[in-house]
Amino acid sequence: MKKTMIRIALVSLVFLGISGYGQNKAKQSFDVKRNEVYIDSMMTNALQKGFFPGAQIMVGNRDAVFISKNYGFQDYSKKQSVKSEDVYDLASMSKVLGATLVTMRLAGEDKIKLTDKLGDVAAVYKSTPIADLTLFELLTHTSGLKASITFYQSLLSTPDGSPLLSSEKSAEYPELFDTMYVNKNIVYDSNYLSFMPKENWIQIYKNMWLNPEFYKTVYAQIAAANVNPRGKYVYSDLNLLLVKQMIETKTGKKLDQLTNEIYNELGISKIGYNPLKWTSIENVMPTEVDNFFRKDTIHGYVHDEAAAIFGGVSGNAGLFANAESIAVICKMLLNNGKYNGKQILKAAIVKEFTKSPLAKEGIYRGLGFDKRKPDEFFKADDFGHTGFTGTFFFLNPDTERFLIILTNRVNPTRTNRLMYKDDFSAKIWRQINK
Template identity: 25%
Template sequence: MLDFTNASKLKKIEVNYQYDKFSWDHPGSSAQLIRDGKPKDAGMVEAPLNEIDQVIQNAFNQKVMPGAVVSVTRKGITVKEQAYGYAYRYLDDQFTEADQPILMKQDTIFDIASISKIFTTIAAMQLYEKGKFQLDDPVAKYIPEFAENGKENVTIRQLMTHTSGFEQGIELYKMRASREERLKAVLKHSLANPPGSKYTYSDLNMITLGVLVERMTGQRLDEYVKQYITDPLGMKDTMYNPDIYLQPRIAATEYQPWTGRGIVWGQVHDENAWALDGVAGHAGVFSTAHDLTILGQMFLNDGKYGKALILKPSTVKLMEQNMNQAFPGNDHGLGFDLNQGWYMDGLTDVNTIGHTGYTGTSLVISPKNKAIVILLTNRVHPTRNTESINQTRRLVARQAADAIPVAIPGNKNAWFAGYGDQKNAILQAKVNIQKPSVLSFLTWYRMEEGSDIGNVEISLDGTTWNELGFFTGASDQWQEQSYQIPEGTKFIRFRYTTDSTVNERGWYVLQPQIKTDQKNIAPEFTSTDWELRNR
């Protein structure tokens, strides 16, 4: 049995991909605007961005969606904005081809579905800044009828973090009623769980929050959002209920005979939002990749874009904090998902914010990397009963993340374990250790905590392996690691294993060498899975 007690020591090397939080000199100055540029202008590598094209093509081949627009922005520079496939292609859910299909364009307008919840939250937080409410105020303080059916203690914060106790949703569109009557049905609806006891993503939370905004302002939600969010930001292609003349620019969605609408095209896809006259706190917003990039940049600018101050920096910071520490895995800020690798993948981080939409949309904002990644698709065209969009979301985020280089000490080539689900990537060297020695190397890693693991192992015979140490989670800096190697060691290997769901940035190993009393030896490592790369 090998004894490795006290065998390792750790030294941090201050080399890493760092970021500079954008700030402005004084309140009257302009905050960073987005512009087009080349990947190198944003400190990115072009090749991974180009591979997004194949990711989308593979999704087309699997019939995940008929069309998409991808946008990647870093440091205020949009390095990729590309359209693929069709905005309108089918007449019904049998995939009957239209006589005059419409190609997707960069400025195609999408029904962004639940990404609309971000707009509702911004509206509410603007009112919070004005002192209209406190986050832990009961909703019923401002909407008295909400107190019915045991909801008197539900707070505004719980609406924003999906911890109110509401079930996922109810079928408002089946009610023969007006918008006002349907909203009253939500406000009177009972809870499925005690407030604060469980995380359940629910449209009812954000519908209620939208009502709160309307009650406090005296404006319908779409009017408020236009006046105080989209117009000041110059988001000219963002709206509720787009005019009919815009239909050729809009991505078609689902064939819905149950709502009597046929192919839904230019109207909100979500049945309940449609039943609420197209204006609701949970859905209803239409937008473009460009406009959503402006929204994302506003958050990276701490609430400001150009001359427009939408939110205070302190409010943005508050919105980006994890409010759901009691529900691990369901990290959530105010209106935002946090740290959700199932669609953020390589950009996953405790501070990464974002949201998805049922129509096939996703928005990822990474403050650490100053990056915004947007995937807009019409994956429900002509039916929602298709392959999941989540793998495509992940892979687009992964390629965007991989385009952000990891700074390697000395600009040298390091071994990189690569990406992939259910990986077992092995980097191995044959050695001949004749006296106790030390294995040393530099390493950098960002892995899914507890699920993706990097092991350092040795063997005397190539069959039985003993673990020297392991890595998981994130290092955030290059580290120098060393382990004692006993006499008789014949093989050394680095083994990287992943689960089936999330990759982050992976594992790097630089300059592995054996140190003896007399000399340093650089073993010859080989692998079919690992690669040498300079980023």
């Protein structure tokens, strides 16, 4: 009887060992050919239907890159094919790859706390209605602030006071911007905007400089933007503008300095704000034809108008990167904050920021990071972020895989939302995690 029991126990142990081994192999195995065929098919369809002019796609895990491919062209003129060194405007992916990444570093060094209050850190908000907002509320988008403010539109007017935009095309409103038509007689506020460089003014586009006095009105508008119930989830660009102010005040350094310190440690160079300072315009993907504010095809400067107002360095947007540089950050996050033997971020901080602390309340959001209510495409532990310009990156800590999709779907216009109607990125994400 004893021998039988021992034999059963041994068989059970062997079976458990084999099962565990099988699970580990399944976790690590990735059918490159099958997934590459799927991605190629998706991309061919997307390019044929005009989802975007071109794209970079990268798939990998914590240790390696499995698929790295470029598709299409920089724009619809089809003069320049997409190449690996091309950098894309990441739009809201900047929220996590910029301000959130820095916040994680500072939190790990006990230089900032999630319980820190905005008014205690940034004096400009000390006696305002939003003074008591915590860093936690800002990062989880539960601050109650409205989704956004079009700061730049207060810099524009018309001589006769007619509206800046109209829903109808006419002789007075000939050019399309998004779904509206632009008044042909728009005037720029010369108190705050100049088309020539001025001392201490901030360059916001290649031929535009902003009087920094304008920021006083920006901060006043943000301070009065608490229009939603505090604790309710409302995704807002304003939250990350405030996170930027908090980390800059805490450190005495600018956001681009702080991000560059991390990027340098990671050994990545095709990522940063204001790309024309570190790469050539030939390596920057063009975005929208802006008939409204900048009267130009945006190329080499940030697409997002709020980030432009802040000189291209903002908490909500502003980063440009290629897939290769983002892949290094993905590997670091999947390796619990470690990369090439260096502990870039503390493991406990990575875990804390990429979980859903408010899931019990039905808020599927990490700290800075985008997370989704589990469905056919996304699992509970998945995290990442998307960007308005047509960018996407997500990581799955269970399969240890990541996916990066960079497109410039807003070229030539933001009205092109075809990739979203087709669940394009989500379908590829589901495929690579099978």
